[in-house]
Amino acid sequence: MNTFQADRFVRAHLKMRHMVLLVELGRNGSIAQAAQASNLTQPGASKLIGELEHLLGIQLFERQARGVTPTWYGQVLIRRAGIALAEMTAAHQEISELISGLRGKVDIGSVLTPATGLLPKAIKLLKSRYARVHVSVDLNTSKSMVERLRNGQLDLVVGRILDAESAAVLDFEPITDEDHRLIVRAGHPLAERADLGLAELAEQSWIVPPSGSILRDRLTALFLSEGLEPPMETVETLSPPLVASLLMTTDMVVALPEALIQSYIDVGLLVAVPIDLRLRMDVYGIITRKGHQLSPVASAMLTALREVAVEYYPSRARRRSVPPAP
Structure with missing residues (x-):
């Protein structure tokens, strides 16, 4: 589709109700639910989808027994429609701000x-x-x-x-950037250990961020680089209060920037172990x-x-x- 065709599609054929329906289909995966959320009948929603597919000459959704799944083309249109609606919402908000x-x-x-x-x-x-x-x-x-x-x-x-x-x-x-330190509770058996190695750390219980985060990937790579399996005993969380509570009440360890828990360090509840983890974000x-x-x-x-x-x-x-x- 060239620029002229794309411009004609948007100006002459694409309507707000198309975009609302696309976004709701992306959220629900069901024509019936998307139609209800868009204030349309189910036949009306199916007709709008058919119109778009006919105009573009491509399949936007795969029909399945329990709903619809967007194709790659459908995913692109859903994402762009979401951005367009978000922009219109922002425009309304901006006008209200300028008025008041x-x-x-x-x-x-x-x-x-x-x-x-x-x-x-x-x-x-x-x-x-x-x-x-x-x-x-x-x-x-x-x-x-x-x-x-x-x-x-x-x-x-x-x-x-x-x-x-x-x-x-x-x-x-x-x-x-961020330099991560090994953090434990005051009085932890490892608190003063300047000779700690990765093999011993791999045996500890760790607080870790969720899979897919940079820190989690780099922690895993750190142990694998020494031929070690990553720690098996873990708790996944991104909540600072939960991290602090677990550290103060257990022998778990965590890799964090000191700034994140500085207030706990200042009052002597948590300490940074005197080793270099070689872990920098x-x-x-x-x-x-x-x-x-x-x-x-x-x-x-x-x-x-x-x-x-x-x-x-x-x-x-x-x-x-x-x-x-x-």
């Missing part, structure tokens, strides 16, 4: 370390300037949050770009969609993040860049 003064909502995703220092200070700065702004924060892995950012579900992410496809469509402003930074105009609220949040980042890490250059493809 700066207010509204900004959705941010963050990995754990900046969520303990950088992000709270930036939110505090933003709220001191615009008290009526609502901030929603999602703590998760970079991979999950970047996907939500690309789909228009988040305005900003403080995290990492992990693949070349995302790097091509996102802007990245580097902040800093890639630089995290502020991620936005390339060429996307942020809403006034999201733009104000970005400004606050940049200002606090300069205060926190004055030695690091703060410029927009795209990391090299992995």
Whole structure:
């Protein structure tokens, strides 16, 4: 489909109800449920799908006994429709903000370390300037949050770009990297051990992030590089309060940046074991969609993040860049 044909398809044939139905089909996988969520009859929804497939000359969904599954073409259209609807929602919010003064909502995703220092200070700065702004924060892995950012579900992410496809469509402003230490409770049998090796650590009970996270992959690679099986006794969590509670009440160990649990270290509840794990994470930074105009609220949040980042890490250059493809 050339540019003229694509433009004609969008302007002459594609309607808002098509996009709403596509998004609901992506969520539900059922024509009946998607039709109900889109305020359509089931025959009406089937007709709209048929129209799109006829216009494009491709199959968008595979019909199955228990619903429909999008083809590759269908997945592309669902993702783009979701972005388009998110943009219209943002437009409505932006108009409301301009009418009534700066207010509204900004959705941010963050990995754990900046969520303990950088992000709270930036939110505090933003709220001191615009008290009526609502901030929603999602703590998760970079991979999950970047996907939500690309789909228009988040305005900003403080995290990492992990693949070349995302790097091509996102802007990245580097902040800093993370040196991970082995953390245990005060009085732990390993607390003062400067001679610890990986073989002994492999026998310990570990608190680890979920599978698919960078840290989990690098922990696994660390043990495998020495011909060792990764630890078998593990608890998976991204919750800092749960991590701290497990550390203080058990003999479990965890690899974390000290900044993440500094308050517990300061009062003597947790300690960093005096060994070098050789575990350093890639630089995290502020991620936005390339060429996307942020809403006034999201733009104000970005400004606050940049200002606090300069205060926190004055030695690091703060410029927009795209990391090299992995």
